[in-house]
Amino acid sequence: TFKHLMCMEYSTLAIQIESMKDFLAGPDHLFDILESSLPRIAEIRKNYSDAVVLPSASQLPPASGAPGVPTADIGGRLAKIKKVGWLLKGLKHSLGKEDPRHHETPQANLSPAEARWFSLSRLDGATVTTAGNNGVAYRKRDRELAERLLKETWALQKEIAERFDDLRDTYRAAQPELVSRESWKKIFE
Structure with missing residues (x-):
């Protein structure tokens, strides 16, 4: 996190924040967001200059x-x-x-x-x-943006730490569904 801030990689932090939110939402919602995740991440990245690629520095x-x-x-x-x-x-x-x-x-x-x-x-x-x-x-x-992203990251990390035992149990219980061929077949059909 600090390294990304020091390297002005704000889009990376924003994506990490989204992934922590998805993790906290639990395994039941993972298959629902698979199709929309890539466009959602692409939309988030548009808001950060470090994710916009210019053809040349010239x-x-x-x-x-x-x-x-x-x-x-x-x-x-x-x-x-x-x-x-x-x-x-x-x-x-x-x-x-x-x-x-x-x-x-x-x-x-x-x-x-x-x-x-x-x-x-x-x-x-x-x-x-x-x-x-x-x-x-x-x-x-952008000091203000960095501060906002850092605070949000810390809040989510704290929530994950506090809920970790319950989340671990929830994900373990969902493992058969998460890895089943039937579940993945629905995604690719």
Whole structure:
């Protein structure tokens, strides 16, 4: 969760929130939502810039620069110690208000290998090339959105923890129905 927030992957958190809600609704409703889940998730993703793929970073103004932001992996024998410092810098930056200029002009254009939490957590806006190299996503830091998603995630995680024993029993009792060929046959007919 924190890593997704630091990487400005808000759509990922929104999808995780939906999956927790579906889990809490219980196994009886799983088959009912199978057909509608993919369109529902696609609709949710449209609301987050990190899920919108642009053909190229050239469709945006040139990157303004991000001095002091590491783009290479923090490796070596002292990697864990170095990452503590970058974590503190990233958290400090994340707690401040984002600069809206970087929602129009990215600070950096990053490859998937460069788009790590210790880089993105220090930026307010950056393009990240998709893993399939078919475009870029423009990730824009939004402190209020991050806070809202984090609070909702924590509330759902708390509810799952509180109801876990009952949920486990409910899902175990539903297992024969969930894995039966007859149930799945209805879906694919």
